[in-house]
Amino acid sequence: MTTFNIEDHPHRRLNPLTNDWILVSPHRAKRPWQGQVEKPAVAERPAYDPTCYLCAGNERVGGHKNPDYKGTFVFTNDFSALLTDTPDGGRDEGSLFQAKSESGICKVICFSENHALTVPEMEVEDIRGVVDVWCREFEELGSNNMINYVQIFENKGSIMGCSNPHPHGQIWSSSSVPAEPAKESVTQKAYFEKNGRTLLGDYLAAELESKERLVAENEHFVALVPYWAVWPFEGMIISKRAVQNILQLTDDERTGLADIYKQLTVKYDNLFETSFAYSAGLHQAPTDGQDYPEWHLHMHFYPPLLRSASVKKFMVGYEMLGTPQRDITAEQAARRLRELSDIHYTTIKQ
Amino acid sequence: MTTFNIEDHPHRRLNPLTNDWILVSPHRAKRPWQGQVEKPAVAERPAYDPTCYLCAGNERVGGHKNPDYKGTFVFTNDFSALLTDTPDGGRDEGSLFQAKSESGICKVICFSENHALTVPEMEVEDIRGVVDVWCREFEELGSNNMINYVQIFENKGSIMGCSNPHPHGQIWSSSSVPAEPAKESVTQKAYFEKNGRTLLGDYLAAELESKERLVAENEHFVALVPYWAVWPFEGMIISKRAVQNILQLTDDERTGLADIYKQLTVKYDNLFETSFAYSAGLHQAPTDGQDYPEWHLHMHFYPPLLRSASVKKFMVGYEMLGTPQRDITAEQAARRLRELSDIHYTTIKQ
Ligand SMILES: O=P(O)(O)O[C@H]1O[C@H](CO)[C@@H](O)[C@H](O)[C@H]1O
Ligand SMILES: O=P(O)(O)O[C@H]1O[C@H](CO)[C@@H](O)[C@H](O)[C@H]1O
Numbered sequence: 001m002t003t004f005n006i007e008d009h010p011h012r013r014l015n016p017l018t019n020d021w022i023l024v025s026p027h028r029a030k031r032p033w034q035g036q037v038e039k040p041a042v043a044e045r046p047a048y049d050p051t052c053y054l055c056a057g058n059e060r061v062g063g064h065k066n067p068d069y070k071g072t073f074v075f076t077n078d079f080s081a082l083l084t085d086t087p088d089g090g091r092d093e094g095s096l097f098q099a100k101s102e103s104g105i106c107k108v109i110c111f112s113e114n115h116a117l118t119v120p121e122m123e124v125e126d127i128r129g130v131v132d133v134w135c136r137e138f139e140e141l142g143s144n145n146m147i148n149y150v151q152i153f154e155n156k157g158s159i160m161g162c163s164n165p166h167p168h169g170q171i172w173s174s175s176s177v178p179a180e181p182a183k184e185s186v187t188q189k190a191y192f193e194k195n196g197r198t199l200l201g202d203y204l205a206a207e208l209e210s211k212e213r214l215v216a217e218n219e220h221f222v223a224l225v226p227y228w229a230v231w232p233f234e235g236m237i238i239s240k241r242a243v244q245n246i247l248q249l250t251d252d253e254r255t256g257l258a259d260i261y262k263q264l265t266v267k268y269d270n271l272f273e274t275s276f277a278y279s280a281g282l283h284q285a286p287t288d289g290q291d292y293p294e295w296h297l298h299m300h301f302y303p304p305l306l307r308s309a310s311v312k313k314f315m316v317g318y319e320m321l322g323t324p325q326r327d328i329t330a331e332q333a334a335r336r337l338r339e340l341s342d343i344h345y346t347t348i349k350q
Numbered sequence: 351m352t353t354f355n356i357e358d359h360p361h362r363r364l365n366p367l368t369n370d371w372i373l374v375s376p377h378r379a380k381r382p383w384q385g386q387v388e389k390p391a392v393a394e395r396p397a398y399d400p401t402c403y404l405c406a407g408n409e410r411v412g413g414h415k416n417p418d419y420k421g422t423f424v425f426t427n428d429f430s431a432l433l434t435d436t437p438d439g440g441r442d443e444g445s446l447f448q449a450k451s452e453s454g455i456c457k458v459i460c461f462s463e464n465h466a467l468t469v470p471e472m473e474v475e476d477i478r479g480v481v482d483v484w485c486r487e488f489e490e491l492g493s494n495n496m497i498n499y500v501q502i503f504e505n506k507g508s509i510m511g512c513s514n515p516h517p518h519g520q521i522w523s524s525s526s527v528p529a530e531p532a533k534e535s536v537t538q539k540a541y542f543e544k545n546g547r548t549l550l551g552d553y554l555a556a557e558l559e560s561k562e563r564l565v566a567e568n569e570h571f572v573a574l575v576p577y578w579a580v581w582p583f584e585g586m587i588i589s590k591r592a593v594q595n596i597l598q599l600t601d602d603e604r605t606g607l608a609d610i611y612k613q614l615t616v617k618y619d620n621l622f623e624t625s626f627a628y629s630a631g632l633h634q635a636p637t638d639g640q641d642y643p644e645w646h647l648h649m650h651f652y653p654p655l656l657r658s659a660s661v662k663k664f665m666v667g668y669e670m671l672g673t674p675q676r677d678i679t680a681e682q683a684a685r686r687l688r689e690l691s692d693i694h695y696t697t698i699k700q
Binding site: 002003006009011012013014016020021023024025028036079080081082086087088089090091095096097098099100101102104149151153158160161162172176178179180181191199202203206227279281283300302314315320321322323324325 | 352353354356359360361362363364366370371373374375377378386429430431432433436437438439440441445446447448449450451452453454499501503504505508509510511512520522524526528529530531541549552553556577629631633650652664665666667668670671672673674675677
């Protein structure tokens with residue numbers, strides 16, 4: 001009888017941050033594809049686009065005019081999903097019809113005045129400028145009494161619903177803690193109370209020892225494919241020092257975050273020699289004024305591409321109704337990313 | 351001061367089946383769209399396609415030849431994500447690296463020999479043939495000792511990862527209960543133990559009284575947009591009689607399920623006059639031989655289109671990292687679907 005082997009046999013893995021199981025089918029990577037093919041991301045863009053509502057000096061909807069900024073530029077989302085003046089209230093007719101009013105502030109952060117750039121093509125010191133804006137906004141929004149959670153994220157690429165290719169990210173801050181960080185709060189707290197150390201601190205120590213799933217590293221941060229990855233090339237950036245939020249990072253660590261953000265996204269672009277789409281975002285402690293020693297700052301990367309610049313993984317059918325499922329293992333994905341150059345492919349080719 | 355109004359103000363709603371919250375931003379429906387535009391589904395297809403591996407008489411990968419079937423045809427998936435001969439085993443090095451081997455059987459069900467059809471274009475009696483196959487497969491797979499859950503589903507449309515337009519669905523059956531039905535088991539059980547009635551029975555009674563979210567109805571089933579819908583035009587079919595699984599349906603009820611499946615999908619196609627993509631699937635009690643009086647058979651529909659045949663809702667960024675978010679309310683979506691004709695738009699135009 002053959003014995004169970006995680007690299008060959010179908011199995012489930014547990015995500016200890018959310019307590020969700022995922023299904024891994026390593027034997028299935030050879031499946032042919034006759035389904036939807038994505039248009040590859042168009043690489044050539046001008047440094048300034050007169051029709052782009054994020055470029056410096058241009059007009060946005062509603063008549064707002066962008067300043068002639070250099071570097072970063074922050075403004076309140078013209079189509080905020082959350083508003084500051086939502087009246088309190090709700091509906092609670094028994095347990096089956098529960099609704100609660102929700103307030104918040106949504107912002108857009110332009111990463112650079114250069115319309116043609118993306119994070120992996122920016123200089124570390126310019127990405128550091130983005131990290132500084134995150135810190136400033138986290139501090140300002142987090143100290144607002146109405147705001148109890150600040151979600152910083154980036155959607156990159158039209159296949160990830162990004163409605164404008166100008167390099168930018170978003171912040172949606174809200175009066176309640178969103179579903180995902182709320183789950184991570186529960187699991188991290190339980191772990192911390194039991195072990196006196198953060199869940200991600202212990203996890204990172206084990207990953208640094210095994211090396212199997214590591215992708216990139218610097219003095220302060222590690223980028224890896226988590227053991228419980230759902231997306232084919234899912235990534236996670238974890239701080240070596242357990243900090244609750246970005247405001248607790250030292251000056252050096254801020255630069256380290258900018259550097260690892262670039263390192264991981266350069267590898268992503270190099271994988272299929274394309275501008276690699278993803279949704280990415282920071283998870284940090286709530287901003288309700290309480291102390292969260294169990295919270296360990298990290299950043300998730302959810303990229304959909306699977307086999308090439310044009311074939312993505314669809315999270316549909318079984319994934320929506322049953323359990324998320326992946327074909328290649330986390331170890332295989334990490335190995336491929338790790339072995340790629342850390343110099344952006346467009347630079348090498350020049 | 352304005353008072354809170356669920357039709358106008360941002361709010362959260364609770365899904366009592368999963369205990370997850372979702373965010374509703376009704377004011378945001380007017381947002382312009384400069385992002386990805388989908389190719390509309392190609393409507394014209396031949397009744398037989400010599401290159402289709404699901405058409406009757408054609409060859410599949412691995413040299414299997416489809417019989418010259420009429421109506422439905424079932425076979426084991428040539429690229430099954432789950433296999434019957436997975437050796438037992440796992441890995442459990444502390445709580446952070448948990449893996450368990452998983453076994454199962456994956457099948458494909460062709461709904462018709464006619465390559466050009468889709469469910470909303472099929473006759474009710476032919477869809478009833480599909481329901482009968484579901485029952486047969488559920489019985490056979492469910493009585494296999496290795497199988498404890500049978501997930502029946504359909505991915506329709508290339509934007510939902512469907513790799514072949516031939517009308518077909520899938521069944522992935524597994525040794526463990528997948529994540530979504532596992533959550534629904536917990537919530538339904540808690541509700542049943544407290545109230546002595548099924549959660550969905552009480553929910554359906556309230557919906558039938560309010561009428562706000564109803565879309566279609568027959569003697570045995572109701573189609574509605576659930577109060578906690580995440581996708582813009584998400585739908586749910588609920589049986590009027592609380593049954594644990596499709597084997598408990600009467601002959602009349604089986605036809606009723608076929609009829610409501612057609613009614614809902616005809617409305618979907620009529621909404622944007624296009625072949626409306628979705629992932630849909632049945633949720634039923636586990637097949638581990640135990641009795642599940644709390645389980646109430648239902649079918650979920652997760653369609654991605656938002657504003658037109660070419661603009662879909664992206665569940666990215668905030669949705670992946672925070673909380674699922676929708677723009678139009680469930681009530682608005684239900685009203686639009688309800689008011690549509692129940693005759694397929696291609697028939698009217700002929
Ligand atoms: O089995 P198919 O149609 O080839 O594949 C499709 O459905 C599966 C089950 O929902 C998904 O895991 C795949 O990502 C999707 O492309
Ligand atoms: O805000 P954008 O870029 O217009 O919109 C994009 O990101 C949002 C937040 O992740 C999503 O809700 C939208 O579905 C997506 O298209």
